[in-house]
Amino acid sequence: MAYSEKVMDHxxxxxxxxxxxxASGIAEVGNMKCGDIxxxxxxxxxxxxxxxxxxxxxxxxxxxxxxxxxxELIKGRTVAEALKLTxxxxxxxxxxxPPVKIHCSVLAEQAVKGAVSDYYKRRGLTPPPEAYIxxxxxxxxxxxxxxxxxx
Amino acid sequence: MKVYADNAATxxxxxxxxxAMLPILTDVxxxxxxxxxxxxxxxxxxxxxxxxxxxxIGAEPREIYFTSGGTESDNWAIASAVTxxxxxxxxxxxxxxxxxHAVLHKLKASGCDVTLLTVDSDxxxxxxxxxxxxxxxxxxxxxxxxxxxxxxxxxITEIGAVCREAGVPxxxxxxxxxGHVPVDVGAMNIDMLSLAAHKFHGPKGVGALYCxxxxxxxxxxxxxxxxxxxxxxxxxxxxxxxxxxxxxRSVADMDANAAKVAALRDRLIAGLTKIESTRxxxxxxxRLPGNxxxxxxxxxxxxxxxxxxxxxxxxxxxxxxxxxSLDPSHVLLAIGLPHGIAHGSLRLTLSEYNxxxxxxxxxxxxAPIVERLRMxxxxxxxx
Numbered sequence: 001m002a003y004s005e006k007v008m009d010h011x012x013x014x015x016x017x018x019x020x021x022x023a024s025g026i027a028e029v030g031n032m033k034c035g036d037i038x039x040x041x042x043x044x045x046x047x048x049x050x051x052x053x054x055x056x057x058x059x060x061x062x063x064x065x066x067x068x069x070x071x072e073l074i075k076g077r078t079v080a081e082a083l084k085l086t087x088x089x090x091x092x093x094x095x096x097x098p099p100v101k102i103h104c105s106v107l108a109e110q111a112v113k114g115a116v117s118d119y120y121k122r123r124g125l126t127p128p129p130e131a132y133i134x135x136x137x138x139x140x141x142x143x144x145x146x147x148x149x150x151x
Numbered sequence: 152m153k154v155y156a157d158n159a160a161t162x163x164x165x166x167x168x169x170x171a172m173l174p175i176l177t178d179v180x181x182x183x184x185x186x187x188x189x190x191x192x193x194x195x196x197x198x199x200x201x202x203x204x205x206x207x208i209g210a211e212p213r214e215i216y217f218t219s220g221g222t223e224s225d226n227w228a229i230a231s232a233v234t235x236x237x238x239x240x241x242x243x244x245x246x247x248x249x250x251x252h253a254v255l256h257k258l259k260a261s262g263c264d265v266t267l268l269t270v271d272s273d274x275x276x277x278x279x280x281x282x283x284x285x286x287x288x289x290x291x292x293x294x295x296x297x298x299x300x301x302x303x304x305x306x307i308t309e310i311g312a313v314c315r316e317a318g319v320p321x322x323x324x325x326x327x328x329x330g331h332v333p334v335d336v337g338a339m340n341i342d343m344l345s346l347a348a349h350k351f352h353g354p355k356g357v358g359a360l361y362c363x364x365x366x367x368x369x370x371x372x373x374x375x376x377x378x379x380x381x382x383x384x385x386x387x388x389x390x391x392x393x394x395x396x397x398x399x400r401s402v403a404d405m406d407a408n409a410a411k412v413a414a415l416r417d418r419l420i421a422g423l424t425k426i427e428s429t430r431x432x433x434x435x436x437x438r439l440p441g442n443x444x445x446x447x448x449x450x451x452x453x454x455x456x457x458x459x460x461x462x463x464x465x466x467x468x469x470x471x472x473x474x475x476s477l478d479p480s481h482v483l484l485a486i487g488l489p490h491g492i493a494h495g496s497l498r499l500t501l502s503e504y505n506x507x508x509x510x511x512x513x514x515x516x517x518a519p520i521v522e523r524l525r526m527x528x529x530x531x532x533x534x
Binding site for chain 1: 449450451452453454457461470471478479489490491494526527528529530531
């Protein structure tokens with residue numbers, strides 16, 4: 001198992017680490033059993049643009065790198081655009097992940113969706129279906145075929 | 152600075168081993184089964200290696216079988232005991248929850264009824280537990296001499312005595328112990344023992360299985376008459392010679408090395424546990440001289456290893472990500488650690504090649520890295 005240069009770059013210098021006190025939406029995904037927990041904070045303005053995003057992650061190198069990359073990919077984007085973020089896009093932006101680490105990218109996608117979902121709920125609105133989180137996916141359901149395709 | 156502190160994974164070769172191997176590779180390249188001069192020289196070298204290894208563990212040369220390493224030795228010992236047990240209708244094996252996968256996976260595949268004894272919070276199993284678990288149909292007891300992750304040394308002599316009394320063959324995976332702590336198969340009541348050269352500064356790809364001459368050992372690999380007809384295949388003469396030279400050197404220097412390495416280890420453990428919310432894993436009294444294993448709350452092992460590697464420090468962890476599975480180390484779970492703590496483990500294993508300056512370097516770098524990862528962690532709460 002070896003990480004790409006891009007993964008190591010984001011691991012060495014993770015972007016957007018931290019918390020946002022008055023965040024518009026927050027989500028924590030993953031579980032301690034598997035050893036990956038990501039917490040994501042979004043700041044969203046009236047035009048539904050993500051003006052700031054921060055994360056805290058407990059996990060391996062890939063978990064930190066995928067969190068970092070996901071925040072870069074959605075910063076400055078609209079909520080609708082952020083909901084289109086897929087784990088494959090995160091993997092691609094990181095120039096690949098080892099197959100056993102694909103679940104980390106799934107977690108990053110879930111963290112974004114979860115935080116957007118929280119943003120809707122805080123305003124008393126029903127989150128759009130795209131913000132739905134498949135709980136099973138965060139339990140590290142590992143699809144070898146999918147891993148082979150995106151790697 | 153580059154610091155190699157992963158000696159439980161493998162060790163660098165000693166000059167003694169390398170210098171013993173080179174002439175075998177260049178000049179004594181004959182097949183030890185050949186009748187001609189260079190073949191007979193190879194056989195002589197092989198026999199010499201066998202005698203040295205036997206002497207190092209208190210065995211007879213004919214009780215030493217060369218193998219490809221610890222995993223093969225473990226597999227062979229178990230396979231043989233299972234086959235011989237089945238002939239007498241015995242299909243029960245006793246082992247522990249903290250064995251190496253070479254033992255655990257082989258036991259699972261054996262089709263036998265396996266009792267895995269639990270260990271206490273130090274990773275220790277007792278002879279009384281073994282005694283209580285022995286049944287009329289027990290065909291093997293296999294308990295590791297010392298644990299590869301947490302360094303705990305098991306009461307092998309006493310467990311061996313229990314097995315002798317009950318007439319049950321006793322195997323021990325001594326891969327982490329041989330060359331580091333005294334091993335005497337006779338005095339310790341050991342019937343079968345696995346060892347691997349690369350754990351005591353010998354070459355990789357070679358090991359040995361000791362089998363008491365009174366215990367039946369089955370054929371492992373069909374072929375020629377090598378290894379008393381039990382493991383066919385042209386012998387790895389250079390490997391065997393390197394292993395013997397490494398072991399001879401390790402045994403000769405054992406007291407001095409153990410004292411030096413244990414002092415480094417103790418300083419390392421003392422320094423690491425100054426970091427808040429850190430615990431030591433494994434027994435502090437029954438412990439391999441070179442093993443330091445700690446858990447840092449709130450962080451995950453793989454990221455810790457990557458950051459240490461960036462500083463030139465080679466270490467190991469029992470986190471899920473480094474075990475290649477979704478669960479953290481079975482050893483850390485067996486000593487009662489919750490998943491969250493087990494994921495934050497760091498194993499540093501030292502040898503006589505490590506120095507005081509290297510321990511200082513490790514201590515200087517671990518604390519800020521742990522701090523940095525904790526600052527990034529959503530589960531870390533300062534106490």
